[in-house]
Amino acid sequence: MKRRIASLLSLVVLPCALSMGFGATAVMAAGTKNASSGKTELVVGLSQDLDNSLDPYQITAAGTREVLFNVFEGLVKPDTDGSFVDAVASGHSVSEDGCTYTFTLRDGVKFHNGEAVTSDDVLYSFETCAATATNTAVAGALSDIQDITASDNEITITLPEANSSFLSTVSSVSIIPKDYTDQATAPVGTGPFRFESYSPQDKVVFVRNEDYYGGAPQLEKVICRIYEDANALFTSLDAGTLDMASHLALEQVNSLSNGYEVIEGEMNLVQALYLNNAKAPFDDEKVRQALCYAVDVDSLLELTEDGHGAKLGSSIYPSFTKYFDETLVDAYPYDPEKAAELLEEAGASGLSFTIKVPSNYQPHVDTANVLVEMLAAAGINASIQKVEWSTWLSDVYQGRDFEATVIGFDAAYLSPDALLQRWVSTDSSNMIGYSNEAYDAAIEKAHHAADDEAQVEAYKEAQKILSDTAANVYLQDMADFVVLNPAFTGYEFYPLYAIDFSKIHPAE
């Protein structure tokens, strides 16, 4: 039955792609739709449904995190430039030795259920997050806390040793009301928007938080319509049903006919040809390096995205400005001859392997197709096996039963750990089975660095090791296109998955 439905679906998808082609021929005057200014209801298209649980500590999908960004806040929260600004706390200070953090609770912050935020709620949030968070890196960082106490409106957190990225952990502990048990279905936080309703596969509605301490947002209501299908979303967008959509592909943006404003940023993903370092043939560093030399990332960008997108050299994307090491981007210049040499040295001439790609992520499938052609030019015979997303998760991600795969990893919170921690040899999400003592030591060093500079240095060292050992063939942070009805303005990109509705407002 599954196969039958799958084949039926492929029938649907094919003509949808055709209909997209039609879109390009329809000529519309720019901005004719919804040109009336002063609209305060924003309709956003989401290309995937929300996670099963909306509990901030249980969210796994980036698509859920980016909209609930508006509902939940920590004591501090990430800003567009990658720094942390005070949120539920009105101020914070760090002791001289870097071990004690003191946060002052902001006066008059209310939860969406009308109750005032107390220091008890904050303690409860930290405890609950440490005990239940699905994100192992966050839970791990919280378990290191030696002591957390509250007196009046001061919260003091003591760490056994300095950790200069501790604020990023604090930012991922959303402050939630104590003993409220319905977070999974009716989330309550302190953010600029209040969760109103969610109907699976249909829509999720947010209304503005009139009591927001930072001033009520200008938008009254945000309706997110759920599509689960990129083509259906695009048709709706082109017909003017939606005011905004993000994560669009270049070809979609190019065939959009109704004069929406297009804003270009980056996806904040590390897209790479991930290699199973634990299994032949990619347990051999030389073979991995050969692949790096055999891939011409510049022409890959040209072919898949007309040159948009940013090149990567390691597991950090450029929005992490402080940590991103751009010298690694060209560590492996395109050199098919060198690739062939390395393969010969490794005794792996005539290498052939399979790339497993999740079939529902077209950009990754496109990238894989280009890679296969490039590798063929270097005498490497790669083939593509498309798998369903659940199969990818169970076989590739959990089962680690793969040779190579194309996928993008995003950062769940604003710390290099969100991207680098997973390659530590003992980490349970180390999908590629990467095991390098120097790397583990570098990450350890970063965690315990006393000052910021030493920490950045350690993270850069870790990136360098990934690059030197050619852990994966690093490709790009793909271009992210957001389209917005010209009746609205103010969209801003964050260095992680977040759509900040509070910044969007009607255009004058």
Add this chain to the structure above:
Amino acid sequence: MKLVLKKTASLIITLFIVSLLAFLAFQIIPGDPTTKILGTNASPEKVQALRAQLGLDRPVLLRYWDWLVSFLKGDFGTSYNYLRPVGSLLADKLPVTIALTLLSFVMTVVISIPLGILAGRVRSQAADHAGVVLNQVIMAVPPFFFGILSCYLFGIVLKWFQPGNYISLSDSVAGGISYLLLPALSLALPRIAMTVRMLRGSIREELTHNYVYTAQARGMSPGKILIRHVLKNAMIPVVTFLAVSAAEIMTGTIIIEQVFTIPGIGRLLVSSIGNRDFPVVQAIVVLLAAWIMIVNFIADMLNHWMDPRLAGM
């Protein structure tokens, strides 16, 4: 009465087999619900814990038995992916699909019967040929294609409606129905064409029977002959076909709901298969199977009632 009992028994047995097969199919396909729920945060320990929590670590047949017992008690279980009772999920989605099916069915009947009678009576060879060709074309085009075409034509070019802007029936019945008009028509078109063809054929055949000449000889007007005598007989196969169409329309919504982004059970079914959300899939499969069989049963009954020759069988 005996027939009703027999049919009911076969309904129950078939539903049992369908549900068992759907259950077993889920054991064969790769992936399990925990992978989708945990996503890239999965670790072997977490998978184990969640499997235990969802009861997936127990033997297959035991799980089937538990499911069956609670299903019979009216408890459809809890969706893994939406963490809410399957019953309440279906209560949300089913009205949409039923409205779509009904609308489409009414369209089929209301449009195809007058057209079929017209096609059966038309004298002009040229008009008849043109009708037959047009009919063939419409019959051959699958509903999803009509759907995509109308999304493009009425949505993007003419802007008469907004694709993807489904208005929930609970917000506005009129708004919801008006959004469903095009999807319903897309589903109905091929079936209208088939019904017209059938009615045309069966009217033309009836018109060659002797009773028609007798009626003519008695001076009855052609219109009266058609309505009183010919149509009564010609409609027998058509009614059966329409009843079966009602079943097909319901299953056809699976695809048309994807094309028009309608939050009905078709979309729920497809995504639940992808999510390995077994309790939801199981409930919908049983529901669809039951619907198909009940409709077929009604078709049988109608046949018996309309055609006295079958009454003794």
